[in-house]
Amino acid sequence: MSAAALWNRVALPALVLALAACGGGGTSVQDNQPVNAGWDWRLPANFPTPKVPDDNPMSDAKVELGRFLFYDTRLSGNGRQSCASCHHQDKAFTDGLGRALGSTGQQHPRGAQHLGNVVYNATLTWANPSLVTLERQMETPLFGDDPVEMGVNDANKAEVLARISGDADYRSRFASAFPGEANALQWPQIIKAIAAFQRTLISGSSRYDQYLQGKVLLSAAEDRGMKLFFGEKAECFHCHGSFNFNDQILHAASRLVETPFHNTGLYNIDGKGGFPEPNQGVFELTAKAEDMGAFRAPSLRNVEVTGPYMHDGSVTSLEQVLRFYAAGGRQISSGPYAGDGRANPYKSDLIARIELSEQEQADIIQFLKTLTDHDFLQNPRHADPFKTR
Numbered sequence: 001m002s003a004a005a006l007w008n009r010v011a012l013p014a015l016v017l018a019l020a021a022c023g024g025g026g027t028s029v030q031d032n033q034p035v036n037a038g039w040d041w042r043l044p045a046n047f048p049t050p051k052v053p054d055d056n057p058m059s060d061a062k063v064e065l066g067r068f069l070f071y072d073t074r075l076s077g078n079g080r081q082s083c084a085s086c087h088h089q090d091k092a093f094t095d096g097l098g099r100a101l102g103s104t105g106q107q108h109p110r111g112a113q114h115l116g117n118v119v120y121n122a123t124l125t126w127a128n129p130s131l132v133t134l135e136r137q138m139e140t141p142l143f144g145d146d147p148v149e150m151g152v153n154d155a156n157k158a159e160v161l162a163r164i165s166g167d168a169d170y171r172s173r174f175a176s177a178f179p180g181e182a183n184a185l186q187w188p189q190i191i192k193a194i195a196a197f198q199r200t201l202i203s204g205s206s207r208y209d210q211y212l213q214g215k216v217l218l219s220a221a222e223d224r225g226m227k228l229f230f231g232e233k234a235e236c237f238h239c240h241g242s243f244n245f246n247d248q249i250l251h252a253a254s255r256l257v258e259t260p261f262h263n264t265g266l267y268n269i270d271g272k273g274g275f276p277e278p279n280q281g282v283f284e285l286t287a288k289a290e291d292m293g294a295f296r297a298p299s300l301r302n303v304e305v306t307g308p309y310m311h312d313g314s315v316t317s318l319e320q321v322l323r324f325y326a327a328g329g330r331q332i333s334s335g336p337y338a339g340d341g342r343a344n345p346y347k348s349d350l351i352a353r354i355e356l357s358e359q360e361q362a363d364i365i366q367f368l369k370t371l372t373d374h375d376f377l378q379n380p381r382h383a384d385p386f387k388t389r
Helices: 003-021 060-070 134-143 157-165 168-177 187-199 207-212 220-229 318-327 358-369 374-378
Strands: none
Touching (some): 060 168
8 A cells, every 4th residue: 555545544544533622721531420300402423511610501391491592682672683683503503694783783893603512612702802602792783782683682681581571481381491490581691591502502413523433435626625724835824723623622521621812914004014994903902012903713614604704804715715824814904994904013923825726725625614504504403393283
């Protein structure tokens, strides 16, 4: 057997499995902790047990309640928007827009992130290191006023809650989901139920996952793309090398969790590293120059259906994404955002010009498309319950 054939048969699959199992930031996927009593995660192979807050254990009743609330437009201030309005199942729970729209029509400065495997994210949202639980994060779309998303505020908070508490079916579901609580239908319980449902949005049945399990073979182009992705030429795996194809991972057995944010050279509007307001990344919270343009690397699972890309949707296709990274950043020649992002002084050291031919870029895209989990995109356990009743 030739050296190349031996690499394909033995070394490469071992490398891929090792990188896929990597949790990033020194975390370990070895998990000896029990799952929540009475809850079956139905985890894909090689996926670690998720971490769940002690004060919000999983249960079938709570998850099903959260599914109803996630899809219920009555939960918004004007009764016209639900969580699912910005998180569509067929798009891996994002919305296909470059920038999300709130219930009042106000445009968010950033795109709605997809929710596939959100339970494993060490931080939530694009650029806030302090948001580390789904319960805390849920307060932002519900109650935030700049921008307005769900549009719940002090003036209508009681009215919105009354819509839910006035529904006899909901009263029964809350009692089942939060047994023993005297007044279980309140905002904290609403948030806990939605968070529990979001934790079940686990995607791990793509063709790539089936390949790792020895169930399918990749095409020649997909195989070439995988080698480039996990190799030192394209170096994609440095930010997208975990089992979830990102670099911020948290699970039940995590011991060391790092939360890197990256400036990828998307902008350089002033020649000094500037990003356009109000999208300046972690800098908005820290005011540290080195945090300018620093955003979280999203998971690439289901990336085929989660475009447009980047935090502001300014890159519209996977072909443009590959050209952007191959160039080591983006040069904008005219307009208000003109500047050479390739020369951004705060750009991550991981972002540099890469000599990738058009064929190599196309091969990487073919590999990325193997990360699409069609079962996840159609799973009835995650679907709109109001359409199926």
